[in-house]
Amino acid sequence: MEEALQKFFLDLQSCIQCELCVQICPVDAIIMMRVPAKPVTLRSDLYLTKSKMMNNAKIYDESWARGSLLQESHKPIIKDNK
Numbered sequence: 001m002e003e004a005l006q007k008f009f010l011d012l013q014s015c016i017q018c019e020l021c022v023q024i025c026p027v028d029a030i031i032m033m034r035v036p037a038k039p040v041t042l043r044s045d046l047y048l049t050k051s052k053m054m055n056n057a058k059i060y061d062e063s064w065a066r067g068s069l070l071q072e073s074h075k076p077i078i079k080d081n082k
Contacts (some may be wrong), residue, residue, distance in 0.1 A: 005045040007050065008049070008053070009047055009049060010030070010047070010053075011046065011047060012046040012047070012048065013043075013046050017032070019032060028068055029057070030053070033066045040044060
């Protein structure tokens with residue numbers, strides 16, 4: 001991807017765990033975790049900037065939902081009738 005986003009924000013206050021952001025991310029930068037995150041007390045901690053997400057990628061490696069994995073699981077199963 002030559003054209004990277006310069007700014008990107010996720011508003012965790014609005015998150016309803018629907019996984020839509022995970023599914024449409026073209027580079028698997030957004031994942032759903034198996035382990036609950038630590039609660040935050042500052043409103044600013046509810047906004048994930050690009051740099052925060054990059055740091056999270058180094059800390060949290062395992063995920064139960066990556067965009068490419070979810071996209072693959074939603075493809076229809078085609079049966080071969082031979």
